[in-house]
Amino acid sequence: MSPKTLYDKIWDAHLVHEAEDGTSLIYIDRHLVHEVTSPQAFEGLRMTGRTVRAPQRTIAVPDHNVPTTLDRAKGIENPESRIQVEALDKNAADFGIHYYPVSDIRQGIVHIVGPEQGWTLPGMTVVCGDSHTATHGAFGALAHGIGTSEVEHVLATQTLIQRKAKNMKVEITGKLAPGVTAKDITLSVIGKTGTAGGTGYVIEYCGEAIRSLSMEGRMTVCNMAIEGGARAGLIAPDETTFAYCMGRPHAPKGAQWEAALAWWKTLYSDDDAHWDKVVTLKGEDIAPVVTWGTSPEDVLPITANIPAPEDFSGGKADAAKRSLEYMGLTAGTPLSEVEIDTVFIGSCTNGRIEDLRAAAEILKGKKIKEGLRAMIVPGSGLVRAQAEEEGLADIFIEAGFEWRLAGCSMCLAMNPDQLSPGERCAATSNRNFEGRQGRGGRTHLMSPAMAAAAAVTGRLTDVREMM
Amino acid sequence: MEKFTKISGIAAPMPMINIDTDMIIPKQFLKTIKRSGLGVNLFDEMRYDDDGNEIPDFVLNKPAYRDAEILVAGDNFGCGSSREHAPWAIKDFGIRCVIAPSFADIFYNNCFKNGILPIALPQEQVDILMNEANKGANARIEVDLEAQTVSTSDGEVIRFEIDAFKKHCLLEGLDDIGLTMEKAPAIDMFETQASAARPWV
Secondary structure (H helix, E strand, C coil): CCCCCHHHHHHHHCEEEECCCCCEEEECCEEEECCCCCHHHHHHHHHHCCCCCCHHHEEECCCCCCCCCCCHHHCCCCHHHHHHHHHHHHHHHHHCCEECCCCCCCCECHHHHHHHCCCCCCCCEEEECCHHHHHHHHHCCEEEECCHHHHHHHHHHCEEEECCCEEEEEEEECCCCCCCCHHHHHHHHHHHHCCCCCCCEEEEEECHHHHCCCHHHHHHHHHCCHHHCCCEEECCCCHHHHHHHCCCCCCCCHHHHHHHHHHHCCCCCCCCCCCCEEEEEEHHHCCCEEECCCCCCCEEECCCECCCHHHCCCHHHHHHHHHHHHHCCCCCCEHHHCECCEEEECHHHHCCHHHHHHHHHHHCCCCCCCCCEEEECCCEHHHHHHHHHCCHHHHHHHHCCEECCCCCHHHCCCCCCCCCCCCEEEECCCCCCCCCCCCCCEEEECCHHHHHHHHHHCECCCHHHHC | CCCCCEEEEEEEEECCCCCEHHHHCCHHHCCCCCCCCCHHHCCHHHHECCCCCECCCCHHHCHHHCCCCEEEECCCECECCCCCHHHHHHHHHCCCEEEECCECHHHHHHHHCCCCEEEECCHHHHHHHHHHHHCHHHCEEEEECCCCEEECCCCCEEECCCCHHHHHHHHHCCCHHHHHHCCHHHHHHHHHHHHHHCCCC
């Protein structure tokens, strides 16, 4: 048998049909659904008299629109947001799919709820009408975002029409230095390969630095595969993965667990597997980073200065000029002198318990800079409950942070959590696009520890100075 | 789905690289539960000022390009989120074809589900078409899917590549859910085999 990558193995295990030209039909094990990209798909089913083929494999949760303020039980004020969430309530009931409504403590960001509840397991195919579905690749699952037409296709047929992607290996060798986290890895990779570097590929992240990460850290790395252009990022499952999955509500038990484990242990890339592209970074070379521009590839170590458009060539020079104008930054300024107005800690990239622990570690016994707006939005109701139990919430509140309920919140600002024009934010989310967090808002992406450090000083800050 | 065979129309130049889906259709317009009506908000934050007035410099606000049917853009068009609202907005505006050196995967795929033809061409050829588009309303570009060609009014003919299955679906306006449902026996068989091999899934 010819050697295979992890991606090849999962692909082969889910291939329903392959046409001569390579157009393939792939079976989908888990379909995650949220309120923004699904209403038109359910409507399509109704109009054609189709049903959901495998409701037991379909899991829905509202996250993008939901308010995160403590009074959200009184309902959603914005009528359009309310209608979208109500539509999901109705669609989940009408089509008999698993559902975590806003009132459920398990509600949260779909990419945090799936793994937390044990829906996401190694070797699965997972899709969702959301590009950050890549997150689930941390389990060695083939997981990627799809459009609404494909959501409808999966609802109706439990399959997806695909062509196989190419294989790309991203190896992070060695150990990370203190203060360097999974977020710094994933941003640094994008800084190196660019936002289109992974287009057409499925990335497998490997190497000692990846192996040393917790599941939370691995999810952060895979989450941003899409910002590097790859629809999916993968990490081969190992003991860390199995330990995380064991005992989750929807993970297998008893003899089924043993059978699953036996298969999961075969899920790795063979030594002599073929890679179409290989990128290697030394873990020791990765520094705490921030973004300075309006593309996730605009990444620099916190110790660097803001670049000038002339530092780039081709279309990127024009893009950098536009970015600097939009961001209100001057070339040559040290990044650590950039003052911020707001701090946002949360999102499917960094809204898990480990992220909150990292922020709390920095914030313990400190206060945020006076006048700063700062919020922490846990990724799920269960993350929130755990953070409260561990005493993290008290640290945040005493430091001056708002302690919110779970949702996507200011990552994409579909709910009332938004930036105003010109407002500059240290954010642990995944996109720094123009207008992403609110029209005219200025986003700097970074790790939770770096965002916490910025909250204390009121400017972009090297977290290593506070450790 | 609306068929795509051949169009001849005005091409609007947008040479920026990394035009992302948040630019194409900002999040405040994702709250709809319909597919239609998004064209008026296409490129909303570049197209209108804070008071909702048109920004005259923006390409689609210029008289020459208000009826553009083709967009010629920079590298990595459509990067960012999976929102199909992006192609819905493009189509609703009246644009049926986007030409760029490269596209983000999910956006590229979403176009085909909506009767939009995304064409990836080498930078030099995009540059030729960008120059053509810069000439304004007098320079019409013809796109012929069957022949896989883009032609300028000067008679320059550029050939493009496209996946045969995607081309077929677009030419015929096929609903791929219907096509897949014809394979129901294969899906049934897969489910039986998979539930024996991996009963925990």
